[in-house]
Amino acid sequence: MDEVDSAIVRHLQMDGRLSNRALAEKLGIAPSTCLERTRLLHKRGIIQGYKAQVSLRALNRPVQAMVSTQIRPLRRDVVAAFEQSVTQLPEVVSVYTMAGSDDFLVHVTAQDIDHLHAFLLDQFTNRREIAGFRTAIIYQHLTNPVLDPLPPTAEQQRA
């Protein structure tokens, strides 16, 4: 993970479809070298994949909310089942498993407030393991375009 690798990661975070040639040119290296580097970044699991960014508005899901959720009993199998099933609901964008008074933060999207309410009544109120939840509307969700690597720890250096 030298400076070239980290530049590759930075560029591909901004534009995941940047062509290998264009990327090579930006970095001042040969396309074949760039390809090799990028392949290694995949193999090492540093680059996990590529995703299209889709407009929630265009998908007709302009309403977003964060649902703070507690489940009981807080057992391994119950936690795993909750994460697994909730993540796959179409209204759910992502699930944060938390330490603290809330066990999960569930980021959900809906067509409008009525659908959000219906979704919560159907999927949350009904579930036995859900001991309680609070819903907060999200006005806006901003994302940092680039996450830079940090210098490796002493432990990672040795590996």
Added chain:
Amino acid sequence: MDEVDSAIVRHLQMDGRLSNRALAEKLGIAPSTCLERTRLLHKRGIIQGYKAQVSLRALNRPVQAMVSTQIRPLRRDVVAAFEQSVTQLPEVVSVYTMAGSDDFLVHVTAQDIDHLHAFLLDQFTNRREIAGFRTAIIYQHLTNPVLDPLPPTAEQQRA
């Protein structure tokens, strides 16, 4: 936005580097047609771009936390300035602007707990406009791989 468009969106959410030819073959349409469709999805703003998914662990940032933040005064300019500056900090993954008792949820990453603590002391404790914040550690963050479009509203139908 017919069934073909929505299939394109679904596939590109799962694999943003899927080649046009491979995508066309999956859908049973000609590459030229598929290219045309995909271009229109960009032009309409439905597909906003592509991003490489990077492993936070490989980037040496295994610790994640959600920081619930209140700012005062809750004025437009103060809110905008906060969002803008915080989103660009390297430790920040994303910022949710919220309704309710917390004004923001800030998703942050760090090398370890010590760095997280230092980051909060440097960037949050110091700021005048931050009236208070609570930090909760994130054990895990799962993401739904595919967000499907919802059928259009009556209002959108007319457009």
Added chain:
DNA sequence: ATCCCGTGCCGAACTAAATTCGGCCTCTCG
């Protein structure tokens, strides 16, 4: 019913990119 036009799709031709691979350079270790 028929003609006309617009829309969308197809596939061949062309342009450009991805990929492979042999060779070279450099650095390190014996």
Added chain:
DNA sequence: CGAGAGGCCGAATTTAGTTCGGCACGGGAT
């Protein structure tokens, strides 16, 4: 000082992206 490994390069090949002319279908007007 020589041998080997690693990494990089660039030409050649394979594969993909892109353009464009033409065809088919469907709707509306005559």
